[in-house]
Amino acid sequence: MKIEVRNLTVGYDGGPPVLRGANLNIATGKVVTLIGPNGSGKSTLLKTIARTLKPYDGSVFIDDMEVHSFNTRKLARIMSVLPQSNAAPTDITVEELVEFGRFPYRRLLQGFSSRDNDAVSHALDLTGLDTLRKRPVSALSGGERQRAWIALNLAQEPRIMLLDEPTTYLDVCHQFEVIDLIRRMNQKLGITVVMVLHDLNLAARYSDHIVVMKDGRICHEGTPTEIIREEVLQYIFNIKSQVSISDEGIPHFIPTGSYYPASN
Amino acid sequence: MENKSRKSFGTFRERSSFRVIVFIVLTLFAVTAFFISLRVGTLKLGWSGIAKALFIEDSGINRQIIWNIRMPRNIVAILVGISLSLSGAILQGIMRNPLASPNIIGVSAGGGLMAILIMIVFPQYIALLVPAAFAGAVGTTLLIYLVAWKHGVQPMRLVLAGVAVASLLGACISALMQFYPDRVAGVVSFMVGGLSARTWRHVYLIWPYSIVGMILALAGAKRLNILGLGDEIAVSLGINVELTRAVLIAVSSMLAAAAVSVAGLLGFVGLIVPHTMRMIVGYDYRVLLPACILFSSGLMLLCDTAGRVVIEPAELPVGIIMALLGAPFFLYLLRGKKHENRST
Numbered sequence: 001m002k003i004e005v006r007n008l009t010v011g012y013d014g015g016p017p018v019l020r021g022a023n024l025n026i027a028t029g030k031v032v033t034l035i036g037p038n039g040s041g042k043s044t045l046l047k048t049i050a051r052t053l054k055p056y057d058g059s060v061f062i063d064d065m066e067v068h069s070f071n072t073r074k075l076a077r078i079m080s081v082l083p084q085s086n087a088a089p090t091d092i093t094v095e096e097l098v099e100f101g102r103f104p105y106r107r108l109l110q111g112f113s114s115r116d117n118d119a120v121s122h123a124l125d126l127t128g129l130d131t132l133r134k135r136p137v138s139a140l141s142g143g144e145r146q147r148a149w150i151a152l153n154l155a156q157e158p159r160i161m162l163l164d165e166p167t168t169y170l171d172v173c174h175q176f177e178v179i180d181l182i183r184r185m186n187q188k189l190g191i192t193v194v195m196v197l198h199d200l201n202l203a204a205r206y207s208d209h210i211v212v213m214k215d216g217r218i219c220h221e222g223t224p225t226e227i228i229r230e231e232v233l234q235y236i237f238n239i240k241s242q243v244s245i246s247d248e249g250i251p252h253f254i255p256t257g258s259y260y261p262a263s264n
Numbered sequence: 265m266e267n268k269s270r271k272s273f274g275t276f277r278e279r280s281s282f283r284v285i286v287f288i289v290l291t292l293f294a295v296t297a298f299f300i301s302l303r304v305g306t307l308k309l310g311w312s313g314i315a316k317a318l319f320i321e322d323s324g325i326n327r328q329i330i331w332n333i334r335m336p337r338n339i340v341a342i343l344v345g346i347s348l349s350l351s352g353a354i355l356q357g358i359m360r361n362p363l364a365s366p367n368i369i370g371v372s373a374g375g376g377l378m379a380i381l382i383m384i385v386f387p388q389y390i391a392l393l394v395p396a397a398f399a400g401a402v403g404t405t406l407l408i409y410l411v412a413w414k415h416g417v418q419p420m421r422l423v424l425a426g427v428a429v430a431s432l433l434g435a436c437i438s439a440l441m442q443f444y445p446d447r448v449a450g451v452v453s454f455m456v457g458g459l460s461a462r463t464w465r466h467v468y469l470i471w472p473y474s475i476v477g478m479i480l481a482l483a484g485a486k487r488l489n490i491l492g493l494g495d496e497i498a499v500s501l502g503i504n505v506e507l508t509r510a511v512l513i514a515v516s517s518m519l520a521a522a523a524v525s526v527a528g529l530l531g532f533v534g535l536i537v538p539h540t541m542r543m544i545v546g547y548d549y550r551v552l553l554p555a556c557i558l559f560s561s562g563l564m565l566l567c568d569t570a571g572r573v574v575i576e577p578a579e580l581p582v583g584i585i586m587a588l589l590g591a592p593f594f595l596y597l598l599r600g601k602k603h604e605n606r607s608t
Binding site for chain 2: 013014047050051052072073074075076077079080081082083086087088089090091092096100101103104106152153156
């Protein structure tokens with residue numbers, strides 16, 4: 001399932017556009033990460049691909065079909081979305097939360113089928129939540145909770161997963177727990193992943209392709225080694241940094257200071 | 265797999281058996297309340313007398329009181345209770361606001377204003393009271409929706425618009441009462457909500473709306489659950505959020521309008537019944553809505569009976585009893601509640 005973003009201009013509530021004329025192609029089966037400063041339009045782009053926002057101009061295509069001309073239920077069987085912050089009722093259990101992922105497959109006057117049960121069990125297995133399925137979501141740790149929301153997405157059996165800052169509220173070990181899981185879903189199930197990340201080193205380690213956004217435009221894209229470079233980081237974030245390449249060939253960066261106020 | 269999970273961790277709550285017990289208790293509550301209400305009153309009749317009046321006699325004072333006074337009043341009480349509690353439960357769900365209820369967002373006040381306008385200013389059209397109140401309540405919802413609309417409707421804007429419209433309509437009602445102090449008497453009992461002298465005519469007026477509203481609400485239960493997870497997740501799961509929200513608001517408005525037009529501004533039911541049931545049966549609307557139906561029926565019948573008995577032979581309107589008994593009970597439940605309703 002390839003995604004094509006064509007000349008996309010989007011804003012909120014009819015206000016000034018946050019994203020202006022974005023073009024992007026996302027190949028099937030890749031992990032693509034959107035990075036960029038706050039307010040650069042990353043989440044906006046993701047929400048527009050997710051059909052939560054309607055573009056002012058331009059369109060998003062999934063396998064050559066415009067997202068808004070899709071039957072929204074049919075699209076829900078192809079693409080899942082994990083928003084930035086999520087709230088669940090306190091007393092909902094992990095299993096009940098994940099079962100919502102089967103809603104797009106529900107037929108009128110039909111209960112939960114064995115096919116649905118299998119999908120839910122599979123999603124719980126993949127996310128390692130099998131033993132916690134009867135627990136209330138509110139009693140889970142931050143990492144487990146995020147895994148439960150990802151399991152909901154997986155129960156949709158999507159070909160594309162969109163994730164908005166899936167690691168942001170987590171401590172470092174839970175960050176790796178969640179992002180390892182995402183990478184595994186990509187490798188094992190061939191799911192195309194599009195996500196927003198703030199941590200550039202995580203982005204560098206786990207992405208096939210990085211898309212850099214600034215001021216509502218896509219300004220760079222490429223492999224991690226092409227993007228995580230001192231001069232690129234200076235241009236995007238206005239920071240001084242040292243980039244080193246690990247033994248596995250993955251770039252790492254260490255911020256050493258800010259150029260602010262801009263000297264050039 | 266099932267066994268493994270049971271062994272590793274104690275299950276959160278054996279939900280299904282707990283729910284069965286809750287529903288048995290609620291059903292008993294509603295049925296008991298119904299019979300108590302049928303029996304208690306100025307005319308003292310035993311069960312056999314009541315049975316005779318219902319099934320054997322077809323004229324006489326007993327038949328008249330049981331079949332043409334108490335029975336329709338009971339049915340109106342049940343339908344009004346169901347309508348208001350479902351309306352409140354739906355509104356709290358879609359607005360994600362625990363305070364939302366038909367009277368707080370102005371739906372009741374809209375119906376009330378029209379009814380009071382007729383009672384005070386155009387008493388010659390008193391026959392039009394029910395349809396006018398209905399139109400007022402539905403019209404108010406439409407107004408709130410239009411005011412809150414800006415490239416779609418956000419729950420928060422909807423609540424705020426509702427509260428503003430409610431205070432505007434409240435002011436209009438107060439102004440009317442100021443201008444016509446001599447005609448206020450009947451209006452007061454309408455404003456607290458009462459069931460006195462409700463007959464089969466009122467049953468016929470309200471039942472189609474209550475039943476259709478009830479069916480639509482139950483059909484929307486799953487969607488209400490999903491809307492509770494947030495708009496973005498709902499879109500991701502293939503729900504047309506704007507349309508679903510608009511339809512559910514229309515259903516809740518129709519339910520509230522029907523109730524207000526026959527029983528007055530009895531909004532409190534719409535606030536406390538859904539909350540009380542949520543504390544007991546949990547978040548799931550597929551369970552919550554049926555629980556609201558049973559509990560509100562029993563509660564309305566019980567409060568109305570109490571109102572008929574406490575200062576016999578005079579009556580206290582059900583709305584007063586409801587607030588006097590309901591508010592402390594609600595506060596008690598609130599204090600016993602251990603944690604907040606939602607978490608991230």
